[in-house]
Each structure stands twice: as C-alpha cells, then as structure tokens.
Amino acid sequence: MSKSKSNKCQRMTLQRRIIQEILHNTTSHPTAENIYLEARKKLPYISLGTVYRNLKVLLQDNKIQELNYGKGVSHFDGNYFPHYHFVCQACGRVYDIDITMQQGLLESAKAAAMGEITSHRLEFYGICNACLMEKQSQAN
Amino acid sequence: MSKSKSNKCQRMTLQRRIIQEILHNTTSHPTAENIYLEARKKLPYISLGTVYRNLKVLLQDNKIQELNYGKGVSHFDGNYFPHYHFVCQACGRVYDIDITMQQGLLESAKAAAMGEITSHRLEFYGICNACLMEKQSQAN
C-alpha cells in the first residue's frame, strides 16, 4: 500500500525542492514569476516552464494553494490549510486574514446550493495599511 | 450637474444596449464569448473586441460584476447587487446562492485585516445537481 493519497510528485528534483522551500518559507503569496526569480538565485538556469509544471504537481498533491484575483496572474500559497485572504487593491499584496467561517453560514450555503458543496473561498478586498500610510504621507 | 456618479459610458450605441440587455436578462453568468455569440444573433457584425470594451465600461459604471474562477475565462454577472455564487467544478456553470453573510463575520474580518476592507467575495465550489444526476444516470 502506498503511503500517500494522490501523489503525482514522483521524483524529488533539486528544482522541485527549491520551489517547495520558497513557498513554505514565505507568507507573501508569490506569483509564478516571483517564484521563478527567487529560484534563479539558487538555480540560475531554472526555467519558468519548470516552475509552472512543479506548481501544478504541488497543487495536485494539495501541498500548496492557488489564488487568483482578477484575470491577471495567479498567486501561490504554501499554506495548504484552508484560510482566508485580504487583497490590497492598490499594491496587489495578499495577506492572510485570521478568521473562521461560522458553521451556520456553511450550513445555510449547503442548504441553498444547487448541488453538493465541497469547498469555498472567502476574500476581502480593500487598501492595506502600508498603502494607506503611503497615501497619507503623500498628502503632507 | 451630472445625473450620474462615475459614468464612463457616454454614448448609448446599439452594441452597448444589446450587451447590457443580454446580461440583465439572464442569470447564467455568461463569458465574454457567450455574450459575443448571443449578441451576434441580433448584430451579426459585432466584434469580440467591442464586447470586451463594453464589458469594461459597464464594470466601471458598476452596472455588472466580473467573476473569475481559476485562470480561465471571466464570467459576467448582470446583477450588480452583492451576492454569492456556487461554481460547479464539473461543468463550470455558476449559480447564484441565496445566503447573507453574518455581520459578525464581516466585523471580525475588519478587525483582523491588515487594512481597510471595502468589499468581499464568497464562493462555494462543488458539483451541481445537473452534473450529479448525469453521473448517476451514467452509473446505470
């Protein structure tokens, strides 16, 4: 019997390990491009295609999460545990937000849905403190 | 004084009116392509670029909402009133879901956020009844 449930990740290459490390050592929700640039510091010849391919494998293994806002780039989150986000509409940064959804809301969603719910996603949008401060200092 | 707040929409062309009508007469959350195909039934020479340009204008005027799931196409929603959605992961259809977020959750989000929240988005994912039934009938 296999020790893993849905492991698509069959060989641990240097590239894969580094991408995984980058994601698990940050809470900044980087894009594929961000990860690529970071990885190149250690592996100058890594290619963007490899980054995308590995992100896909890590997603299938549920080791990371993909977050997309607007139709632009996807962000990736090394924290695979369900949690919610706050997206700054000025700078695009994505912050974790530490709240839990009430069971009641989930229950009423399940009752109201036109089918079976398996997961959900909750995001908040606004302006982050860093951008608010910047705006304030510009006003002076 | 102008009668509108943020009107980017300055001329009501036939194209614009038809796109608006299509969106307001459906709850099916069509993609730009869907809208284009539908509009062509009435305006055979309308172009996809025009559809995108008008959707952008309608978005800026807050007359419609844009919904994107995964990194594929965007869906558009003629209902600009805040509400939530249920997305079928089998067929991609998007359903409205009739629930309200508890004020308490919004409050705790505002308290926990790294900035000022202006809006939020809540989606549920799963398999819709239509797809569940199809799967069931295939099993027979």
Add this chain to the structure above:
DNA sequence: TTACTTGCAAAAGCTTTGCCTTACT
C-alpha cells in the same frame, strides 16, 4: 536502465489595443 523532469522555445488561450471608419449626441 527506466521513465519522470528539465530547458528551451513555440503554441495556446483570453484579453487588450492601434488604426481607421462609423455614428451617437
């Protein structure tokens, strides 16, 4: 040794944009 992975580059898919023409107001 096998076949999963990589690099590179081309292709794909959705959306935007430039340019010139059309037509709303």
Add this chain to the structure above:
DNA sequence: AGTAAGGCAAAGCTTTTGCAAGTAA
C-alpha cells in the same frame, strides 16, 4: 461637427506543451 465607439486584426500576457537531453531512483 466633434469625438466616443465600432470593426478588424495584431499584439500582449500568462500559462501550457512538444521535444530532445538530463537525471533520480
């Protein structure tokens, strides 16, 4: 009449993919 908007097609961007070579196991 003036200029926003349309049509067409090319360009732009992010992501995917084909292929030959490399490499983990």
